[in-house]
Amino acid sequence: MTQRTLVLLKPDAVRRGLIGEIIGRIERKAGWTIPALELRTLDQETLEAHYGEHKGKPFYEPLMGFMAGGPIVALVVEGERVIEGVRQLAGPTDPIAAAPGSIRGDFGTITRENLIHASDSEESAERELKLFFPAL
Numbered sequence: 521m522t523q524r525t526l527v528l529l530k531p532d533a534v535r536r537g538l539i540g541e542i543i544g545r546i547e548r549k550a551g552w553t554i555p556a557l558e559l560r561t562l563d564q565e566t567l568e569a570h571y572g573e574h575k576g577k578p579f580y581e582p583l584m585g586f587m588a589g590g591p592i593v594a595l596v597v598e599g600e601r602v603i604e605g606v607r608q609l610a611g612p613t614d615p616i617a618a619a620p621g622s623i624r625g626d627f628g629t630i631t632r633e634n635l636i637h638a639s640d641s642e643e644s645a646e647r648e649l650k651l652f653f654p655a656l
């Protein structure tokens with residue numbers, strides 16, 4: 521089943537020079553491609569739309585500050601079962617709980633600064649792709 525998903529390399533990944541490492545892992549999956557990719561700093565409006573479901577949670581404000589605090593890389597990943605597959609490569613939200621071998625497990629320690637976002641369902645992917653790459 522060919523799908524598209526939205527991936528964000530968060531400001532910690534960009535600041536720490538991990539763009540190549542993380543994209544390399546995605547590129548090496550058989551048949552997956554990256555039809556769009558952009559380095560950008562997120563504005564408040566995009567961030568609020570992207571993280572609307574978390575508004576009011578204790579981690580929301582620090583998360584918004586962190587995500588606006590430096591450039592991110594937004595990319596579209598296309599291929600066989602990419603929605604589940606990229607989340608598998610990323611590992612769970614808490615990097616300490618993430619297994620070694622996963623992106624968060626290998627490089628992360630802090631739940632907020634967990635390096636990568638990946639859409640969690642077909643519905644989220646559709647919504648997030650429209651938000652970040654409306655022309656696609």
Ligand code: CMP
Binds near residue numbers: 579613631634636638
């Ligand atoms: P992600 O799953 O991509 O989207 C929501 C983000 O909020 C999550 O990654 C973390 O960056 C952050 N987050 C989620 N839960 C917590 C938490 N308990 N403490 C701090 N940050 C969190």
